[in-house]
Amino acid sequence: MTTKTSYAQGTPCWVDLQTSDQDAARAFYAGVLGWEFVEQPMPDGPVYAMAQLGGRNAAAIAPQNPDQAAAGVPAMWNTYLAVDDVDATTARVADAGGTVAMEPFDVMDAGRMSFVADPSGAFVGLWQAREHIGAQVANEPGALTWNELVTTDPESALPFYEKLLGVQAVTVPMGPDYAYTMFQVGDQQVGGSTAPQMPGVPNHWAVWFSVDSADASAARITELGGSLLVEPTDMPVGRMVVARDPQGAVFNLLQPADQTAEAAAEQPTA
Known part of the structure; x- marks a missing residue:
């Protein structure tokens, strides 16, 4: 369990879902990830539904x-x-090769943000915290555990983040035939980057949530009207699922490797 109180520059700090049916999405993710919600009114009328685990955003x-x-x-x-x-x-985005989609603006007392696109077309928010630091909980079931830049053009995208935010893109072997790019802030691995695993996927930042059981979560997703793009699959860091919610948003789930090993050890032998 990790409780967060601040984030260093360049670290993924928050995720939110923009959806066509907020109430249905709330019910779906509550059922899959165990979230409870606190409603935060927004200046223009809609409600920003803050998902919480144990009272933490x-x-x-x-x-x-x-x-x-x-x-x-x-x-x-x-x-x-x-x-x-x-x-x-944000003023340095163009020099780094990106474009500004939304100029900086205040989000009440929570913080100040902008929205930009890297040179490969992946959009990402930039968040300067005030009262809202971002996620207060990470790396436990139901919480954010990883953020990943999915891009077909790492040659232009990775230098953008290095120049703009001071992060380092480091290649790490993940097996005999595969290497993975990690984003590092100091000596901390804070995110990663990979190529799209399916044709036609636009360049984007993917979100990963931790779960106790990839298989049980996959079953719950289909029960609640979602769909599986990748069935539960083992990989070096654990067991993963790629899913689409009923409104079409794609997300990833990860059962960390230590939990996967514990689950396998508990299975009865013949």
């Missing part, structure tokens, strides 16, 4: 804005990266 679910809904934009999860000064950082 874990993520949020928000309605799509009318323009997105009218344009048929699919529901999607957003990742936010911590920055010390969002105005100064």
